[in-house]
Amino acid sequence: xxxxxxxxxxxxxxxxxxxxxxxxxxxxxxxxxxxxxxxxxxxxxxxxxxxxxxxxxxxxxxxxxxxxxxxxxxxxxxxxxxxxxxxxxxxxxxxxxxxxxxxxxxxxxxxxxxxxxxxxxxxxxxxxxxxxxxxxxxxxxxxxxxxxxxxxxxxxxxxxxxxxxxxxxxxxxxxxxxxxxxxxxxxxxxxxxxxxxx
Amino acid sequence: xxxxxxxxxxxxxxxxxxxxxxxxxxxxxxxxxxxxxxxxxxxxxxxxxxxxxxxxxxxxxxxxxxxxxxxxxxxxxxxxxxxxxxxxxxxxxxxxxxxxxxxxxxxxxxxxxxxxxxxxxxxxxxxxxxxxxxxxxxxxxxxxxxxxxxxxxxxxxxxxxxxxxxxxxxxxxxxxxxxxxxxxxxxxxxxxxxxxxxxxxxxxxxxxxxxxxxxxxxxxxxxxxxxxxxxxxxxxxxxxxxxxxxxxxxxxxxxxxxxxxxxxxxxxxxxxxxxxxxxxxxxxxxxxxxxxxxxxxxxxxxxxxxxxxxxxxxxxxxxx
Numbered sequence: 001x002x003x004x005x006x007x008x009x010x011x012x013x014x015x016x017x018x019x020x021x022x023x024x025x026x027x028x029x030x031x032x033x034x035x036x037x038x039x040x041x042x043x044x045x046x047x048x049x050x051x052x053x054x055x056x057x058x059x060x061x062x063x064x065x066x067x068x069x070x071x072x073x074x075x076x077x078x079x080x081x082x083x084x085x086x087x088x089x090x091x092x093x094x095x096x097x098x099x100x101x102x103x104x105x106x107x108x109x110x111x112x113x114x115x116x117x118x119x120x121x122x123x124x125x126x127x128x129x130x131x132x133x134x135x136x137x138x139x140x141x142x143x144x145x146x147x148x149x150x151x152x153x154x155x156x157x158x159x160x161x162x163x164x165x166x167x168x169x170x171x172x173x174x175x176x177x178x179x180x181x182x183x184x185x186x187x188x189x190x191x192x193x194x195x196x197x198x
Numbered sequence: 199x200x201x202x203x204x205x206x207x208x209x210x211x212x213x214x215x216x217x218x219x220x221x222x223x224x225x226x227x228x229x230x231x232x233x234x235x236x237x238x239x240x241x242x243x244x245x246x247x248x249x250x251x252x253x254x255x256x257x258x259x260x261x262x263x264x265x266x267x268x269x270x271x272x273x274x275x276x277x278x279x280x281x282x283x284x285x286x287x288x289x290x291x292x293x294x295x296x297x298x299x300x301x302x303x304x305x306x307x308x309x310x311x312x313x314x315x316x317x318x319x320x321x322x323x324x325x326x327x328x329x330x331x332x333x334x335x336x337x338x339x340x341x342x343x344x345x346x347x348x349x350x351x352x353x354x355x356x357x358x359x360x361x362x363x364x365x366x367x368x369x370x371x372x373x374x375x376x377x378x379x380x381x382x383x384x385x386x387x388x389x390x391x392x393x394x395x396x397x398x399x400x401x402x403x404x405x406x407x408x409x410x411x412x413x414x415x416x417x418x419x420x421x422x423x424x425x426x427x428x429x430x431x432x433x434x435x436x437x438x439x440x441x442x443x444x445x446x447x448x449x450x451x452x453x454x455x456x457x458x459x460x461x462x463x464x465x466x467x468x469x470x471x472x473x474x475x476x477x478x479x480x481x482x483x484x485x486x487x488x489x490x491x492x493x494x495x496x497x498x499x500x501x502x503x504x505x506x507x508x509x510x511x512x513x514x515x516x517x518x
Contacts, residue, residue: 120388
């Protein structure tokens, strides 16, 4: 249930991978919700002995299963923003050879990838695996406000209130997709919202 | 015309550094400014030695921001095909020569937080230019430089004199070796490693870094392969409808050029991929020596890099 086959799209759209255990002394694993299942899928005692797991359950109940893997460090937090200072600190102290594993929603993977890239890891060397919700983190191109967990297209910008069309055009820097006003030419003419992949 | 654009230069200085290495300075004949380059770039030097024309790549070691001259340092290779011997023995101050515009296949990744340089022997030359570039940009770097002996340690005095805390020198004849495990293990996130030197050293550094989980994108290396001499062979060029004999001491690319065919090239050292040529028929064994083709491509014998690779067998037909 937690795996979703994304339809083919434009080149700007991120393509998420499948996690695999890689060589290295230290492993930073960041997951939200059902992303825990991807970590459970690759966990071995050897791997977890060098792993720092940062997990944001968002209502899912995998925390005990992750803790039972005996990672070197385990952190469970209430939200991604609450975990940011910890992630930054881990990256600041890290050495070359650190492996980064991101799994869960696109919003979590995109934002954590941005931090890892800023710390100097090439984005192509960061592993990802999508699990769980297909909701998107959207940036309104008009007011620049970010609306999290957008499930429908079109949707209403949480900041300026414009009706926004959900594009596949993605920004690695913002870790967000673009939302563009859908009724600029004909105000009020807004199609009925439906699921992004419907 | 294949290759990078050509520049007419005059040799204005020749400085022997030690028993094996000599430095050459080239200034433009027209008195103008040379194109700027980035650290790690090389130039292809044309050498007209009687009937033979050799085109050898050499790393530029001068300051990339100094457009008045290019300098290269050349190690004499007595067992080679004669390019370095020609420079050492025949070239005089005042001679006019032709060099190519700079081409960089070993550039710094400026996204790196730190640049870790590992040089072996004459592999020091690209780093000399990179260090000048990084010093201007206030970049963070350190150099680990292995040479055979103090007498053969080109530029050791200059490097340790100008950067006593960033340059680490290891002499083979004193059994000093780079402690690579420790060196790679403690590097801060965002470090890129660069290695230039003998093949064994490049393989050693790449293998270790890969095994310790360094991303492929953070491992940079450059090894110019000089085309090795080999048994003479014959090649048929299907597009040009010519049959060319490749001599013992010339490369396949040089033989194709000698036949008047303008074949593409850039590095002439098996690294850049420009000269890749499709094989129409190979009744024998292609001796692949490049760093460009993938192993499966080499095994399939459908492509060849004529700058360094050769052929042993009956018939070789190329799509050229």
